[in-house]
Amino acid sequence: MLALLQQTSDFQIISRETVQLIMPEVILTVFGCAALVLDVMLPRALKKVVAWVSLSGVGLSLVSLGILYPNLVNNQSARVGFFEMILVDDYAVVFKLMFLIGAAISIILSIKYLDEEGEQHGEYYSLILFSVVGMMFMASAVDLLSLFISLELMAISVYILVGYLKRDRKSNEAAMKYFLLGAFSSGVLLYGMSMVYGLTGSTNLAKIAAAIPNVLKIDVVKTMTERSVMDMRYLLLLSMVFMAAGMFFKIAAVPFHMWAPDAYEGAPTSITAFMSVGVKAASFAMFGRLFLYGLPDLRATIAGNAADSVPSLPGWAVLLGVISAITIVWGNLGALTQNNLKRLLAYSSISHAGYTLLGLIAGNQTGYIGVVLYLFIYTIMNLGIFGCIIALKRRGISGDNINDLNGLIKKAPWLTVMMTIFLLSLGGIPPTAGFIGKFYLFGGLIETGNPWLARLAILAVVMTVVSLYYYLRFVKHMYIEEETETTPLAPSRVLNWTLSVAAVVIVLIGVYPKWFIDISQRAARSQALKTYSYKAEEAEQPLELPGSMGAPSR
Amino acid sequence: MQLHGWEAVLFYVLAFMTLIMGVFVISARIAVHSALFLISALVNVALIFILLRAEFVAGVQILVYVGGVMVLFLFVIMLVQTRAEEESRVRLYTGQTKAVYVIAMLLAFAFIAAMRPAQSGFQSPDATAPTQTSADRGTATGQGAGGVSEDTQKVGSALYREAALPFEIASVLLLVAMVGAVMLARGSKQEKLYE
Numbered sequence: 001m002l003a004l005l006q007q008t009s010d011f012q013i014i015s016r017e018t019v020q021l022i023m024p025e026v027i028l029t030v031f032g033c034a035a036l037v038l039d040v041m042l043p044r045a046l047k048k049v050v051a052w053v054s055l056s057g058v059g060l061s062l063v064s065l066g067i068l069y070p071n072l073v074n075n076q077s078a079r080v081g082f083f084e085m086i087l088v089d090d091y092a093v094v095f096k097l098m099f100l101i102g103a104a105i106s107i108i109l110s111i112k113y114l115d116e117e118g119e120q121h122g123e124y125y126s127l128i129l130f131s132v133v134g135m136m137f138m139a140s141a142v143d144l145l146s147l148f149i150s151l152e153l154m155a156i157s158v159y160i161l162v163g164y165l166k167r168d169r170k171s172n173e174a175a176m177k178y179f180l181l182g183a184f185s186s187g188v189l190l191y192g193m194s195m196v197y198g199l200t201g202s203t204n205l206a207k208i209a210a211a212i213p214n215v216l217k218i219d220v221v222k223t224m225t226e227r228s229v230m231d232m233r234y235l236l237l238l239s240m241v242f243m244a245a246g247m248f249f250k251i252a253a254v255p256f257h258m259w260a261p262d263a264y265e266g267a268p269t270s271i272t273a274f275m276s277v278g279v280k281a282a283s284f285a286m287f288g289r290l291f292l293y294g295l296p297d298l299r300a301t302i303a304g305n306a307a308d309s310v311p312s313l314p315g316w317a318v319l320l321g322v323i324s325a326i327t328i329v330w331g332n333l334g335a336l337t338q339n340n341l342k343r344l345l346a347y348s349s350i351s352h353a354g355y356t357l358l359g360l361i362a363g364n365q366t367g368y369i370g371v372v373l374y375l376f377i378y379t380i381m382n383l384g385i386f387g388c389i390i391a392l393k394r395r396g397i398s399g400d401n402i403n404d405l406n407g408l409i410k411k412a413p414w415l416t417v418m419m420t421i422f423l424l425s426l427g428g429i430p431p432t433a434g435f436i437g438k439f440y441l442f443g444g445l446i447e448t449g450n451p452w453l454a455r456l457a458i459l460a461v462v463m464t465v466v467s468l469y470y471y472l473r474f475v476k477h478m479y480i481e482e483e484t485e486t487t488p489l490a491p492s493r494v495l496n497w498t499l500s501v502a503a504v505v506i507v508l509i510g511v512y513p514k515w516f517i518d519i520s521q522r523a524a525r526s527q528a529l530k531t532y533s534y535k536a537e538e539a540e541q542p543l544e545l546p547g548s549m550g551a552p553s554r
Numbered sequence: 555m556q557l558h559g560w561e562a563v564l565f566y567v568l569a570f571m572t573l574i575m576g577v578f579v580i581s582a583r584i585a586v587h588s589a590l591f592l593i594s595a596l597v598n599v600a601l602i603f604i605l606l607r608a609e610f611v612a613g614v615q616i617l618v619y620v621g622g623v624m625v626l627f628l629f630v631i632m633l634v635q636t637r638a639e640e641e642s643r644v645r646l647y648t649g650q651t652k653a654v655y656v657i658a659m660l661l662a663f664a665f666i667a668a669m670r671p672a673q674s675g676f677q678s679p680d681a682t683a684p685t686q687t688s689a690d691r692g693t694a695t696g697q698g699a700g701g702v703s704e705d706t707q708k709v710g711s712a713l714y715r716e717a718a719l720p721f722e723i724a725s726v727l728l729l730v731a732m733v734g735a736v737m738l739a740r741g742s743k744q745e746k747l748y749e
Contacts, residue, residue: 022719029726036733082719123737130730137723149720153727160734167742234668 018081020068021088024061025133031057032129039122047120051111054125058104069093084204087142094523095139095285098376099278103132105383105498106274112492113270113390124164131157135282144193144203147286154282155182158275162267174266181259189246195239205294212297220308233302233313240298240316243290250283251353254327264346272342273386276349277379284356284375291316296530320361321456327354332463335470341389341400352378358441358460363532367444368524373516374437384422384502391415394490407483416478418503425506427471428464433509448534565605572598585631593624610706
């Protein structure tokens, strides 16, 4: 016992450097607790103060991230903290920036939305802050333990927020579905993680990555009479598939997307906005950490042993490729027939998850830049479009039916213009930011020079064209259809200003994307992420086509 | 770690019992029966933990799940009206049953296929240490069969050192769960009251 005490006393768990690493999260947690207390203290009329306090918490957290970052650049060694539980590299910092911006916009959207619903409570904002804490830890965690627990922190906060409108049956149903499927998917993910731990003997992603070559070795023992093969690749692949399935649930990729339309439709619109960008981006951050940092050796073909007739196995690039192709096609086709705007955007967000997966598959710098850049742009444009829907909400009108948009150009010209910008960006039309993001994602695939990946890119481009149909349906209703509803809008100045800034940023990125590409590049260059060249693989193992066998005939 | 002899037999018996109890949990018609089957499944899991020389986890399993969570479950079942569901001839299983069978069989097949060539592929948590059989583990640390396990000490030191950060995140998680439970369970009358 004494020995243990001595052991721990010379071991400084909390030093100034390590606390600095989690300062943005600590600030948010403190503000989350403050929001809870303030809510009880304030009278009903002043509840909005809680929202502004939460917003200032997000702002302070941004400031501390800004102070932290130059220190990180100067001092490389202080990036790992808490017994290698977290790694605060460029990748983590850029994602944290993304979550904080998303949270700030979501809080502003929520103020107006909750006013209309008459449900202005402080817990709402504190839950948003807590879930952002979870997201930020997800981006920097490099240990299965911290990754999973921060994922749960984020997810549980969002389950509660989805069911926030207690007196709305749809909200109840959405929360129930999201919770049950989410808990199930967490179980699947955890099962995969436990098997990886069993195979590699560590929960730390760096150590897992180091141990995997050993696991992939095939031992063939030959005796006179029999031959026994010791091959753990199947088990490792199975656990990889389990982990991937868990993550596919979280990003709503296609075989695991069923919860998304219902949860998105039933949730309060401001939470739909928040979860469609925040939860998705955080899950992608975790996906990248798990697969690019923890399991990079499982990406491509896992070599077998030809001499002993042990077959080669496909890696996760194939799995992700198939899933992303199905996701893009199904998401876009599903959106075509929807009349409820929230449902439509749910399907559109499914297809966007498919597009973003393409960058992970490409595995080169361009693809990784694409993932970060696209998530960044998607955060702004999707919050923008949901903000416009919330701006339409007024007494007795939910604003989420496509007919509510009829003749909007006469009622609110500037809102219509902003909405058009966001829609064009979602569709990926050139002068907007969405085009730049898609350009990098598809470009990354083509750059690999692999014919299958080029076909995948072509499919994605074709489906982008299909997606224009349902985005332009909005435009048709806004500009061409006759006005069916004469109730005036209930404008909110703060919301309008925020949306205007978002719209301007979207156009700005489209015209001059350099700054955003630079920061995405920083994240993509983060040493923790292993890039991969498909060409190298082909050089090592030349494809043996039946036609190329033997010497060419004269 | 590989189990030998009677330990292996015990493990297979316990694992099989856990599975059977798990099936009973979801197939029992009366909610209280389900809860009781769940208790026995959890006790079985606790016994497996003891077999793995993880006495602390086994104790926690009994205290938290069997003691705390299950009592809560039983209270909820008693408070909520489940009689209607028990007596009515509502089919518990829908057309999904066949799909479930197929998927479960496929999954089982995948597991067996993956496990077979791997043999004893799972590593002991401390991969650097020489593999010990569970029997000489106790003697190596100078403890007989009745000795006090170091397990609890190990969990404690891990919790406050290596796992300090996840431990803190978990505390925020519990706070969130508490806030959520209060928020969702509070009726409109109570909401007015506290305002």
